[in-house]
Amino acid sequence: MKGPTPRRLFRYVTGCLRLRPYLVDPGDGRPQPQIPARALLWALLITRLLREPSFHGVEQLVRSSVCRALCVSAAFGDDALGYFTERLEAASTRAALLHAVRLAKRNKAFDDCGFVGLAIDGTSAGRSAQRGCELCRPFRNAEKQVSGYRHHFVAISVVGAGLSLPFDAEPYGPGDSEYAAGQRLLARAVKGLGVRFARYLVVDGEFATAPFLHAADRAGLSVVARLKGNLPELLAAVEKRFATQPPTRVYRDGKDRVEIWDAGDFDPWETLHWETVRVARYRQHKPDGSVVQAEWFTNLTTKKVGSLALYHMAKSRWEIENQGFNDAKNRYGIEHICHHQANSVLLNWLITLLAVVIERLYRIRYLHRGRHPLRSAEQLCRLLWLALSRPSAPDSS
Numbered sequence: 001m002k003g004p005t006p007r008r009l010f011r012y013v014t015g016c017l018r019l020r021p022y023l024v025d026p027g028d029g030r031p032q033p034q035i036p037a038r039a040l041l042w043a044l045l046i047t048r049l050l051r052e053p054s055f056h057g058v059e060q061l062v063r064s065s066v067c068r069a070l071c072v073s074a075a076f077g078d079d080a081l082g083y084f085t086e087r088l089e090a091a092s093t094r095a096a097l098l099h100a101v102r103l104a105k106r107n108k109a110f111d112d113c114g115f116v117g118l119a120i121d122g123t124s125a126g127r128s129a130q131r132g133c134e135l136c137r138p139f140r141n142a143e144k145q146v147s148g149y150r151h152h153f154v155a156i157s158v159v160g161a162g163l164s165l166p167f168d169a170e171p172y173g174p175g176d177s178e179y180a181a182g183q184r185l186l187a188r189a190v191k192g193l194g195v196r197f198a199r200y201l202v203v204d205g206e207f208a209t210a211p212f213l214h215a216a217d218r219a220g221l222s223v224v225a226r227l228k229g230n231l232p233e234l235l236a237a238v239e240k241r242f243a244t245q246p247p248t249r250v251y252r253d254g255k256d257r258v259e260i261w262d263a264g265d266f267d268p269w270e271t272l273h274w275e276t277v278r279v280a281r282y283r284q285h286k287p288d289g290s291v292v293q294a295e296w297f298t299n300l301t302t303k304k305v306g307s308l309a310l311y312h313m314a315k316s317r318w319e320i321e322n323q324g325f326n327d328a329k330n331r332y333g334i335e336h337i338c339h340h341q342a343n344s345v346l347l348n349w350l351i352t353l354l355a356v357v358i359e360r361l362y363r364i365r366y367l368h369r370g371r372h373p374l375r376s377a378e379q380l381c382r383l384l385w386l387a388l389s390r391p392s393a394p395d396s397s
């Protein structure tokens with residue numbers, strides 16, 4: 001197989017991923033566009049994968065001799081990207097992300113584990129000294145004075161399936177909350193994916209509230225949630241019971257020894273409309289002697305999901321943190337504010353997530369066919385840059 005190039009990646013996106021209709025018509029809101037939306041949008045996607053997060057950097061690349069090798073049909077300035085993303089509707093990019101994730105499942109891109117999960121979590125992205133748009137939330141120093149502004153969003157990712165695909169983001173500005181944004185995101189994601197797409201939803205402790213859990217019930221998803229100090233009565237009951245009991249099961253997870261306490265008959269707190277609450281505590285002994293302990297609760301029954309599977313579901317929460325937020329920030333610059341306007345900020349996040357999804361499906365599933373070793377994200381990025389330095393063949397597409 002020939003090595004990866006921006007042109008081959010473009011063909012993969014329009015052919016295999018069937019995203020040509022989206023690239024041609026991505027919900028462009030400009031009244032009289034001079035530069036085709038496809039050129040602007042593809043330029044944003046391919047330059048994310050080249051790890052160039054700023055609009056100014058995109059301008060430099062498309063105005064250079066590599067414009068054609070990038071498969072970008074027109075050169076333009078950074079102001080054109082600002083104008084475009086201010087007016088680009090979020091719904092089309094969200095639909096493109098959903099399409100890619102559903103296609104991945106149809107094409108059996110996920111491990112045959114039977115437990116495809118979804119994770120929801122919030123993060124901050126993009127700081128500024130001045131308030132620049134309506135999504136800016138003030139943050140305060142120890143003296144309670146406003147010392148700057150930050151953006152926040154909640155994201156959702158496919159987890160537990162051997163391929164983390166973060167596929168939607170919901171911003172929350174001042175007066176809104178992580179947890180309200182999480183409910184909107186969950187409802188939209190499940191409507192888009194269908195109830196049978198995922199087996200469970202995994203969330204951290206701040207989402208472990210009755211209204212959020214009931215929203216998951218309405219969406220037809222079982223929940224695995226971290227049990228923390230915000231549920232003191234349940235936590236006290238768990239401590240009282242498990243402290244005096246030997247572990248229910250002991251497993252090996254790689255080099256670690258994992259003890260699990262698991263009981264399905266805890267009482268729900270007053271506002272939670274579940275019949276009972278199942279709680280699992282895991283204590284993971286690492287070879288260096290360190291111990292990690294955490295408690296999780298769920299409405300999945302022991303009959304449906306055993307202790308070890310539940311432990312792996314709980315652990316899959318880290319995917320949204322590591323393969324979601326950390327990669328999006330460290331590799332693709334999702335925290336960079338390209339153009340400080342609310343819609344542009346949101347579209348920047350969504351386009352970055354789409355770039356991440358395209359990169360993973362291309363690198364981990366498409367390029368990895370046959371006997372090719374799996375390339376790292378760094379290797380793919382380097383190969384794409386090297387391809388730009390070669391004289392390109394005449395454009396036949």
Ligand SMILES: [Zn+2]
Nearest residue numbers: 132133135136
């Ligand atoms: Zn802002």
